[in-house]
Amino acid sequence: VSPGVGPGAALAAGPGALAGAPAMVRAEGVCKSFGHLQVLQGIDLEVRRGEVAVLLGPSGSGKSTFLRCINHLEKIDAGRLAVDGEPVGYVERDGRLHELREKEVAARRTEIGMVFQRFNLFAHQTALENVVEAPIQVKRTPRKVAEHRARQLLDRVGLADKATSYPSQLSGGQQQRVAIARALAMDPKLMLFDEPTSALDPELVGEVLDVMRDLAGDGMTMVVVTHEIGFAREVADLVAFMDGGVVVETGSPQEVLGSPRHERTRSFLSKVL
Ligand code: ADP
Numbered sequence: 171v172s173p174g175v176g177p178g179a180a181l182a183a184g185p186g187a188l189a190g191a192p193a194m195v196r197a198e199g200v201c202k203s204f205g206h207l208q209v210l211q212g213i214d215l216e217v218r219r220g221e222v223a224v225l226l227g228p229s230g231s232g233k234s235t236f237l238r239c240i241n242h243l244e245k246i247d248a249g250r251l252a253v254d255g256e257p258v259g260y261v262e263r264d265g266r267l268h269e270l271r272e273k274e275v276a277a278r279r280t281e282i283g284m285v286f287q288r289f290n291l292f293a294h295q296t297a298l299e300n301v302v303e304a305p306i307q308v309k310r311t312p313r314k315v316a317e318h319r320a321r322q323l324l325d326r327v328g329l330a331d332k333a334t335s336y337p338s339q340l341s342g343g344q345q346q347r348v349a350i351a352r353a354l355a356m357d358p359k360l361m362l363f364d365e366p367t368s369a370l371d372p373e374l375v376g377e378v379l380d381v382m383r384d385l386a387g388d389g390m391t392m393v394v395v396t397h398e399i400g401f402a403r404e405v406a407d408l409v410a411f412m413d414g415g416v417v418v419e420t421g422s423p424q425e426v427l428g429s430p431r432h433e434r435t436r437s438f439l440s441k442v443l
């Protein structure tokens with residue numbers, strides 16, 4: 171596996187106020203196959219620090235796979251992928267890329283928070299215990315400090331009164347907000363969301379999107395896969411439409427949602443709008 175030079179397509183330049191900020195995620199020609207199935211066929215995307223990027227695209231277009239590559243859960247086959255200037259899975263030394271050891275990969279992963287479609291909380295732990303687990307186990311944060319911070323985070327997601335509740339006692343929207351608090355407890359520099367509201371009853375979607383909107387307002391860098399077009403329009407700095415393992419087009423929400431350049435984007439939007 172050599173992360174060589176990608177197809178060299180022009181990088182998508184994110185619009186807006188953060189132009190010029192350093193890249194938090196930079197993908198150039200990222201390819202990934204599973205057996206004979208080439209799922210990512212040269213992804214080009216740049217998300218700057220402090221930006222919110224929304225990834226749209228039909229089922230099977232490679233959105234989850236791309237997030238998993240960013241989060242070290244899949245290895246890319248070709249192209250370049252860097253988070254905060256560091257090549258994913260590698261360290262650059264003496265002008266060469268050296269593969270990271272498992273422990274180093276684990277350390278890098280602690281800097282990225284991920285929230286999935288299914289709230290995968292630990293069922294046998296309270297909300298508070300879910301949130302303190304990683305800081306205590308991974309970062310060796312003293313329990314008192316971790317609990318204090320966890321209470322702040324639960325308060326931030328509107329669940330101060332649910333600290334001692336078990337996941338089964340919480341609604342889907344509340345569980346997903348605990349999952350967000352849990353990811354934030356590691357002080358990530360980047361948050362990835364993979365269809366965080368798709369498994370929720372419609373009346374619970376808003377409370378999760380509200381928390382995400384707050385987080386964006388606080389300057390968190392976020393890559394969000396969602397079909398919530400309203401959220402994209404309101405919160406995203408950058409919208410990327412993916413199809414067939416490539417980013418078909420990127421731009422501001424106004425550009426991509428308001429006047430898409432590609433027929434594939436138009437056709438997709440006509441189905442979800
Ligand atoms: P999306 O999130 O856009 O729906 P995915 O990234 O989940 O798309 O999947 C893209 C394609 O890759 C699908 O055809 C899926 O079946 C396939 N795929 C994803 N993960 C694996 C895997 N671990 N092994 C084999 N095929 C996979």
Ligand code: MG
Pocket residue numbers: 233234235364
């Ligand atoms: Mg997916």
